[in-house]
Amino acid sequence: EDQVTQSPEALRLQEGESSSLNCSYTVSGLRGLFWYRQDPGKGPEFLFTLYSAGEEKEKERLKATLTKKESFLHITAPKPEDSATYLCAVRMRNSGGSNYKLTFGKGTLLTVNP
Amino acid sequence: DTEVTQTPKHLVMGMTNKKSLKCEQHMGHRAMYWYKQKAKKPPELMFVYSYEKLSINESVPSRFSPECPNSSLLNLHLHALQPEDSALYLCASSQDQAGNQPQHFGDGTRLSIL
Numbered sequence: 243e244d245q246v247t248q249s250p251e252a253l254r255l256q257e258g259e260s261s262s263l264n265c266s267y268t269v270s271g272l273r274g275l276f277w278y279r280q281d282p283g284k285g286p287e288f289l290f291t292l293y294s295a296g297e298e299k300e301k302e303r304l305k306a307t308l309t310k311k312e313s314f315l316h317i318t319a320p321k322p323e324d325s326a327t328y329l330c331a332v333r334m335r336n337s338g339g340s341n342y343k344l345t346f347g348k349g350t351l352l353t354v355n356p
Numbered sequence: 357d358t359e360v361t362q363t364p365k366h367l368v369m370g371m372t373n374k375k376s377l378k379c380e381q382h383m384g385h386r387a388m389y390w391y392k393q394k395a396k397k398p399p400e401l402m403f404v405y406s407y408e409k410l411s412i413n414e415s416v417p418s419r420f421s422p423e424c425p426n427s428s429l430l431n432l433h434l435h436a437l438q439p440e441d442s443a444l445y446l447c448a449s450s451q452d453q454a455g456n457q458p459q460h461f462g463d464g465t466r467l468s469i470l
Contacts, residue, residue, distance in 0.1 A: 341411055
């Protein structure tokens with residue numbers, strides 16, 4: 243069964259304390275892995291797309307990497323404004339098998355304390 | 357600021373009311389989506405429109421009725437909703453459904469059913 247699992251569920255960091263979030267997936271034929279950031283009361287904000295193992299993308303303090311089984315979102319020297327829920331989503335076929343849809347993991351709630 | 361605009365931001369309605377949620381994008385995207393998100397849960401796909409035609413209905417109850425009047429607009433008509441339908445309803449768009457481009461989300465409509 244296709245699955246997307248994120249860990250940890252919640253992570254508390256001190257400002258400047260680097261760490262990583264994990265997204266593992268079991269999908270028959272990856273068509274893209276997406277990272278989003280969601281602030282309370284807002285819609286998910288697109289961060290990165292990864293398509294193939296070995297690919298890396300960077301944006302400010304964030305770096306996303308992809309292997310054949312998982313993706314990591316590395317946060318370097320985080321600031322309090324990086325506090326948010328980070329969602330991983332994988333593009334896979336829907337239950338009917340005729341179209342592709344985005345399936346989300348449950349997210350990691352990141353809190354960065356000053 | 358998000359490029360996908362949803363109105364209203366908040367909606368309170370009784371179980372016998374009829375209301376509509378609206379979504380608009382001007383990015384030239386040809387795929388549009390409705391998601392439902394409960395508190396502390398990831399978004400769940402409801403409907404997908406591709407080139408103004410319904411392509412995916414994730415077994416959503418008929419009290420939710422989507423409509424795509426043109427390539428920029430997406431509506432979700434609501435009728436006889438239940439208290440468990442209270443949630444954040446998110447609209448998203450992407451360049452097309454078949455490609456690997458990311459989906460871009462609006463900030464949602466917070467719906468409360470009395």
